[in-house]
Amino acid sequence: MDLRELVSALNDFASLSLAESWDNVGLLVEPSPPHTVNTLFLTNDLTEEVMEEAVQKAADLILSYHPPIFTPLKRVTWKTWKERLVVRALEHRIGIYSPHTAYDAIPHGVNNWLTKGLGACTSVPLRPSTAPRYPTEGTHRVEFCADTEHLDTVLSKIKDLKEIFCLTTLPARVEGEEQTRVSLNCSQKALLEVVALLSQNSLLYHKTEILLLQKPLLPHTGMGRLCTLSEPVSLSDIIARIKSHLKLPHIRLAVGMGKTLESPVKKAALCAGSGSSILKGTEADLYLTGEMSHHDVLDAVANGISVVLCEHSNTERGFLSELCDMLASHLHYKINIIVSEKDRDPLQVA
Numbered sequence: 001m002d003l004r005e006l007v008s009a010l011n012d013f014a015s016l017s018l019a020e021s022w023d024n025v026g027l028l029v030e031p032s033p034p035h036t037v038n039t040l041f042l043t044n045d046l047t048e049e050v051m052e053e054a055v056q057k058a059a060d061l062i063l064s065y066h067p068p069i070f071t072p073l074k075r076v077t078w079k080t081w082k083e084r085l086v087v088r089a090l091e092h093r094i095g096i097y098s099p100h101t102a103y104d105a106i107p108h109g110v111n112n113w114l115t116k117g118l119g120a121c122t123s124v125p126l127r128p129s130t131a132p133r134y135p136t137e138g139t140h141r142v143e144f145c146a147d148t149e150h151l152d153t154v155l156s157k158i159k160d161l162k163e164i165f166c167l168t169t170l171p172a173r174v175e176g177e178e179q180t181r182v183s184l185n186c187s188q189k190a191l192l193e194v195v196a197l198l199s200q201n202s203l204l205y206h207k208t209e210i211l212l213l214q215k216p217l218l219p220h221t222g223m224g225r226l227c228t229l230s231e232p233v234s235l236s237d238i239i240a241r242i243k244s245h246l247k248l249p250h251i252r253l254a255v256g257m258g259k260t261l262e263s264p265v266k267k268a269a270l271c272a273g274s275g276s277s278i279l280k281g282t283e284a285d286l287y288l289t290g291e292m293s294h295h296d297v298l299d300a301v302a303n304g305i306s307v308v309l310c311e312h313s314n315t316e317r318g319f320l321s322e323l324c325d326m327l328a329s330h331l332h333y334k335i336n337i338i339v340s341e342k343d344r345d346p347l348q349v350a
Contacts, residue, residue, distance in 0.1 A: 001334050003035040003095055006061065010097060013330050017132030018105040018221065024067045029089045029096035037061045037095070042324060043340040044317040046096065051085055053342045055092050062089070065110075065316060067098035103319075105129050107220040108326065110272045113319040114288070117245030118238065118268055120230040125222025126269060126278050130215035137165040138185030142194050144208040145172055145179045150201060155182070157197055163187035164194075174207075185213065224271035224278035232264040235306055238286060242308060246318055250349050252309040254301050256285075263306075272315040290315040313345045 001009075007027050019025045041059035043050050046068040054062050068085050076086050089096055103109040105125075115123050146154055151169075158164060165185040172181035186194055191210070199205045233241075235255070243251055255261070268286040271278040275289030276296040287300055290312035300307050320339045328337050 001037050001331070003030070003033070003037055003061065006037050006040070006331070006335070007097065009331055010063070010099070010327075013327065014099055014102045014106045014109065015132055016099070016102050018129050018218075019100060019102040020223075023101045024070050025098055025100050025102055027095060027097050028067060028069045029086055029094070031090065031093040031095055035060070035093065035095065037335055039336045039338065040327070041338055041340065042320045042327075043343040044313050044320060045343055046085060047343075048081055048084060048088075049342045050340050051088050053340055054094060055088065057338060059094055059338075061095040061097060063097050063099070065098065065100060065103060065320070066313075067100055068096060101223070103323075104223055104272060105221055110316050110319045111223070111225045111270065113322055114270055114272050114315055115225050115227050117242045118227055118229060118270075118288075119233065119241055121227040121268075122230075123225040123227040125220070126224030126226050126271065126282060128217040128222035130217055136185060136213055138163070138190075139188045139213055140191045141183065141185050141211040141213055142191070142198075142208065143181065143183045143211070144198060144204055145174050145181050146204055146207075147177065147179050150204065151180050151182075154197070154201070154204065158182075158184065158194065161186075161190055161193050161197075163190040224269065224275060224282075226282060226284065227268045227270065229266055229268070232266040234262050235259065235265055235286070236261040238265045238268070239308065242288065242310070246310055246314055248310060248314060254297050254307040254309075256301050256304040256306040258304055259285075259306055265306075272319075273312050288315075311345050311347045317343065317345070 016025050037060040039057065039059050041054045041057060041062045043062060044065045046062060046064040068082060073083060073086070076083050078084055078087060104111055115121060158167065163186055167184040170181045172179050198208050239251065239253065243249070265285040267284045268288055269279050269282040269284040270288035273290050275287070276292045279287045279289060280296060284305060287305055287307045290310055292307065292309060297307050324337050324339050
């Protein structure tokens, strides 16, 4: 499969518009075209050891969940390990693609896979995603009515402003008088200028309505998950389920204030990777994530919420085997897809 065709198919599988604004997703390293992909190599983290494995297995494209290039590279030399990854990739004509938080958000992604470790439950995103495309431009809609005497002057001044969209006029009858209803969309910055302009005429100003334009939420899509178990189970049982699902002999546990290992768990909030910012403030019996700051753990415990930490990538890596099957089907079995055997969390229990 041609690389560009494959990248398009990967973007269809999970829209990159769902990724967080701070993230660095998509095709990060591209060999000179044309580039045919026969083998797609999946990894959670692209380390030098994993790169050598990809070379040995004749990979043509590496899908690395975490982007190996995050902060900008000022040079590509042999000096640092991330620069060496780029050098090795280009030497062996291997592309690098990263989906990261786009896979966190999708309904069939990493967080959905993590919920399976809790047992039978229903889940909703903790921070829902909004539609990436919307037919309306701007952040606000401004509507007001004006008579013929003021209309031309006001419209002339408004049209001189920047970031004004979808300006329309319609005849309207207000309190028995024939007037014109003006509707426009504008940016947050332009809104201040429009309001300042309309405030120069008190009659116009008091007939002005301002609406906040919000994109519709996408069902089952977004960051984190709030899970309601079909039947409450003890904290010790949930821990056993999580360890089994993640194939971990040990996890880290902080028991909520006033709770014990026998306390029931009905609601669990989870977020793969580093979940503090998503989980914070959520009412639940349990927080499940890879890592949290010491003080965020203390806050949760003080609020009676138990915390299970499994190390960052341990809450993500197991998704790759499921991803392998889903991508194979999505790509109509046109290419060989393999999962790294060298990829592992850097932290071990000694």
